[in-house]
Amino acid sequence: MTTLKPTLIAASLVLALATSLTVAQTAPAKAGAKPAAKASTSTLGGGRAPAGGKLMTRDELRTCLQRRDNLSQSGKDLEAMRPTLDRERDELTAAGEALKAERAELDRQLIPIREWEGKVRAQTADIEAFNKRNDALAEAPRNQQAKLAQELKIERDRLEQVRESLVAEEAKLVPAYKTSVAAHNERVTAHAARATDWNARNTTAVGASVKQQEAQALWLNECANRPYLEDDETAIKAGK
Secondary structure (H helix, E strand, O other), rough: OOOHHHHHHHHHHHHHHHHHHHHHHHHOOOOOOOOOOOOOOOEEEOOOOOOOOOOOOHHHHHHHHHHHHHHHHHHHHHHHHHHHHHHHHHHHHHHHHHHHHHHHHHHHHHHHHHHHHHHHHHHHHHHHHHHHHHHHHHHHHHEEEEHHHHHHHHHHHHHHHHHHHHOOOOOHHHHHHHHHHHHHHHHHHHHHHHHHHHHHHHHHHHHHHHHHHHHHHHHHHHHHOOOEEHHHHHHHHHOO
């Protein structure tokens, strides 16, 4: 009877080992199981998001996308304005040069008028001298009055001829010059008004361009490098 004990102990050990092996074999996960897929992220700037960058919420992404669209549209509007402003600037510059040339021509036309004015002043002085001599005729000695009267008649005839010549010269020079000056002044006034309007619009455009650059820089700082879920962008484009 005593010879059976070792055999029973050995059998118990075998059973215990078999049980342990069976338990160990049931621990691994089921074959074919896959880890959960990681959500794809991106940035509006197209670059890699900085390490530790805070993920944008869908509402933040929506706002950044709208700001980007607004910046794009305002940029296009500014670009559309520039060719017109540049063309008008060139036109104003050319018109200004034309006005300078026109003014130079008027200055040349003024030269003979200034000469005519000098003749008029000389004629006025001659008339005053004639009148003084004529007034003094009655006080001249009787034996000289006839001779002086003849000299005065000759002078009167000369002064009349000069007057007629000056009147004809005035008719030839002055009205045409006045007309040219009036037309030139109107063009100068119109040019000044156009220049004032252009300067105002150009100043507005330059100010808008500066604000556009500031808004662009702010967008780059606040939106461009922030990571976001691509699924959120898809949802926003779908109207969600």
